[in-house]
Amino acid sequence: MRLRVRATVLAIVALVFPLLVPSGAQAAAPGDVVEATPTTVYLAPGRLLEVPARAWHLRYRSTSAVGGPTVVSGTLLVPKSGYLGKRPIVGYAVGTHGLGDQCAPSAAMANGTELELAFVSLMLLKGWAVAVTDYEGLGTPGDHTYMAGKSQAHAVLDSIRAATRVPGAGLAAGGPVVVMGYSQGGASAGWAAQLQPSYAPELRLRGVAAGGVPADLKKVAENVDGGGDFGLAAAAGLGFDAAYPELRLADHLTPEGAALFADARDDCVDELRDKLAGRTLAELTTQDVMNRPDWTARLQENRLGATRPSVPVFVWHGTGDEIIPIGVSRTLRSEWCAKGGTVTWTSVPAPSHVLGAVEGGPLAIAWLAGRVLGLPAFGNC
Numbered sequence: 001m002r003l004r005v006r007a008t009v010l011a012i013v014a015l016v017f018p019l020l021v022p023s024g025a026q027a028a029a030p031g032d033v034v035e036a037t038p039t040t041v042y043l044a045p046g047r048l049l050e051v052p053a054r055a056w057h058l059r060y061r062s063t064s065a066v067g068g069p070t071v072v073s074g075t076l077l078v079p080k081s082g083y084l085g086k087r088p089i090v091g092y093a094v095g096t097h098g099l100g101d102q103c104a105p106s107a108a109m110a111n112g113t114e115l116e117l118a119f120v121s122l123m124l125l126k127g128w129a130v131a132v133t134d135y136e137g138l139g140t141p142g143d144h145t146y147m148a149g150k151s152q153a154h155a156v157l158d159s160i161r162a163a164t165r166v167p168g169a170g171l172a173a174g175g176p177v178v179v180m181g182y183s184q185g186g187a188s189a190g191w192a193a194q195l196q197p198s199y200a201p202e203l204r205l206r207g208v209a210a211g212g213v214p215a216d217l218k219k220v221a222e223n224v225d226g227g228g229d230f231g232l233a234a235a236a237g238l239g240f241d242a243a244y245p246e247l248r249l250a251d252h253l254t255p256e257g258a259a260l261f262a263d264a265r266d267d268c269v270d271e272l273r274d275k276l277a278g279r280t281l282a283e284l285t286t287q288d289v290m291n292r293p294d295w296t297a298r299l300q301e302n303r304l305g306a307t308r309p310s311v312p313v314f315v316w317h318g319t320g321d322e323i324i325p326i327g328v329s330r331t332l333r334s335e336w337c338a339k340g341g342t343v344t345w346t347s348v349p350a351p352s353h354v355l356g357a358v359e360g361g362p363l364a365i366a367w368l369a370g371r372v373l374g375l376p377a378f379g380n381c
Helices: 002-016 105-111 117-125 149-163 184-199 217-224 230-243 255-264 269-276 293-301 326-338 353-372
Strands: 033-039 042-044 048-050 053-063 069-079 089-093 129-133 176-182 204-211 313-318 343-348
Touching: 033 069, 033 105, 042 105, 053 105, 053 149, 069 105, 069 117, 069 149, 089 117, 089 149, 089 184, 105 129, 117 129, 117 353, 129 149, 149 176, 149 184, 176 184, 176 353, 184 204, 204 353, 217 230, 230 255, 230 269, 230 293, 255 269, 313 326, 313 353, 326 343, 343 353
Parallel strands: 089 129, 089 176, 176 204, 204 313, 313 343
Antiparallel strands: 033 053, 042 048, 053 069, 069 129
C-alpha cells in the first residue's frame, strides 16, 4: 500500500514540477551525444603527422531510413585556434568506404589512412569545425545502410547537432552550417539539402556542395553491371536490404550469389571491387530484382531531385566519370532547377570518378566559404 501511495505522489510531482524530473528520464532526441571520447587524428599511415585539431570520437542518436531510432558514430574535429563569433560547422559526408566496421572513416582517421582528410584539413584551416559521420551501421552494430538516402542524410544532419552538444568543444547552436560530400557523400549531402527543413529546421544551413552524385541508383547500377565496379552495386543491394527489411534480398539470390553477398558484408571498398569485378546481377539472382515492385518502389523513393533543395547547392561532376555517368548529375541539376532551386553547376575535366573529387573539391570549399560569409549565391540554371 505504501509503495502504491509513494508511486502516486511521485507521478503527481512529475506532472506539476516537470523540471524536477531527472534529465535522464527525458526522451532521447536525434543529435543527442551518447559518448564523446577524445581522440587523435593522423594524416599519414603509421600514425604520423597528427592533425593539429582537437578531436572526439562520437556516438550520437539519429534516425533510420524508416524513421526508427538508431545510434551512429563519427568524428568531430575543432581547430585549436580561436574564432570570432560562432564557429561554422561543416557536416562532411565521405565517399564509399565499404561495409565493414573497420572501414569506417573514424577508424581510418585514427590510423592515418583517411584520404578525404585533405579536404577536411582545408576546412580546418579556415577555422571551421568539421563533423564527419560514419553513417548508420558503419562503426556501430548492425549492417551499413549503404546508399539509403534518408538514413545517410539524417546521420549527416545529426552529426552537426551532436557537435554542438559535445562538452568542451565550444560549438554554439545557431551558428552557420554547411554540408559537403562526394559520391556516396554527394548523395548524402543532396538528401540533407532536401530533408533539412523538415528534419532539422533549427540548423542554420547556408549551403550544400555535392559532387559525383549518384542521384539515380538504378541508372548507376545498370552502368556498373558486369564491370570492374560491380561490387558497388552489390554493396548498394546489401545496404538497401539492411535499411528496408521487407526487400528480403537473400530470397532472390542464387547459391553462389548468396555466398558472395554474405562474404561482402564486412568488406572495404577495394575488396568489394576485387571480389566482384566483372560479375552481373542477373547471374547472381534468381529473378530481375531491380524490377520487382518492392525494389522499384524503394529505388524510386531514393531518387534525388523530387524536392527543391532548401538552400543554394553547388553540384559538380567529372566528364570522364566511369562509375556515375555525368548525365545522372545533369538530370539532377535540371530537376532541382525546374523546382526553383538555386543550383551552381560545374563539370570538371577529370578522366575518372576519383579524380573528379580531387579536381572539384577545392572549388566546392571555395564556394562554401562564400555561403559561410553570408554572400549571395547565384545559380546557373
